[in-house]
Amino acid sequence: MILLHDLIDVLPAYSVVNEGNPLISHLAMDNRQVEKGSLFFCIKGYTVDGHTFAKQAEEAGAVAIIAEQDVNVNVPVIKVRDSKRAMAIISARYYHFPSARMHTIGVTGTNGKTTTTHLIQQILTDYKIETGIIGTMYMKYKDKEIEVKNTTPDALTLQHGFADMCEAGVEAVTMEVSSHALEMGRVHGVDFNIGVFTNLTQDHLDFHKTMENYGRAKGLLFAQLGNGYGNGKQNIAVLNCDDAHFEQLETMTAVPILTYGLSEYADYRAINVHIHESGTDFQLVKGNDIFDISLKLTGRFSVYNVLAAITATAASGVPITSIIKSISNVQGVSGRFEKIDVDSPVHVIVDYAHTPDSLKNALETIKEFAKRKISVVVGCGGDRDRTKRPEMARIAEELADYVYLTSDNPRSENPQTILADMEKGLSKTDYSVIENRKEAIYTAIRQAENDDVILIAGKGHETYQTIGNETYDFDDRLVAKEALEERF
16 A cells, blocks of 8 residues: 555656545456556547546545546546556555566567467576466466456556565566557556567557568667667567668667577577478577477478577577477467367368468478378458458468368457458358358368368457357357267
8 A cells, every 4th residue: 555645756757637646556447347445547548538537436435547638526536648658567566566666577479479478487497487478378476377458458457467576586577568559558667677589470560550660669669779779688689680660670679689590690599490290300500509309290380489498588598408308398379380280191280370381381381291281271350461361361361271261359340341351361162161161171171181280260269259249159169079070
């Protein structure tokens, strides 16, 4: 608990309406979560404006309000220019700047964030560093697993989560940092030690409009790593030097840079890459040293994710021998190129691939080991970037022998509209459009022959499907397993 005036003292500018100095014992940005002693933040969102709920917050027990405009309440109102920014600053102060008390690693990029953060977590954990993780799947530390609404939660949720981690004895945290989060200031107040860049390919253009804006948003993570060298703290940017946007990101950060990739000038480099059905082998070159690495993960994209994790953890002080031992034992991440474990002559792989580049990576990897035909079941999400829909279908047709177009999470859009957008990318006539996702998966498995490989793309680890305003239980992995067992 802290007095209001002591808490808002961290703000550079504000004005006060309704004088008072109450004791703050809780922070909230949702009036439904307000309790007695809360400081309530009025946040303007896409669909609702928190200012309209200020009175309800007061009635629920809020003792002070942070707002950008006048609100009809009797408790003290702290008026600021930007409530979101104020929330980030105040929440970091309220929770005693928790990210600065841990070793904090942020991972950004279009593809590979989830896998890379999990690899980093495993390496640090094996080295006896208590590590938390935040991302698409959950916020997880110690024995706690907390559902999150966004890949990167809002600033208040983040700071609260960091504080809980600190209290639980967490020493390091690795987290996915989305472009939306960077653009919208969700990670303001997060003291990153290391920023990791995976890659930049087409996605989220419904939000960012252009690839230039998208790249700039990703670069914010590295621009925010710091600008000085004399504070006794060595922040580091870990960048994929094979990506076309490497030089842009390089110019956006002042901190020391470590690079990874297949290029000869990478600081952590993979050579002699061999991809097979059960995994991937390569040699890691670090300076004058060469290390043999065998992965249970398959694909060239897995090599990049592993290199990113190796570089980030080496920069965190983990010995390379410990890193390699951990990497060699990693089984994979849920819904990321996950093979369905059913004894059948047809091979099914579920992958989160929901961008053109990630779909291309998954199919190219399958082509490396497939003995016969490749089929792909794929859809695109509603209320998201429409420009990638025909491109997703084009890549599926180009790299697979047969394509099943189906629903993903149509949300508020008509699924037929989404499928029509995808069909524009097809040049052949030999494909199927099956709106019902379960039916599409069952059909693909029924029509497959021995040694065929089926890729079910788009949803990965997700255990739901959102159609209209309803969310239904749906897991590609369970549906595929049932279909395989039914047939074989």
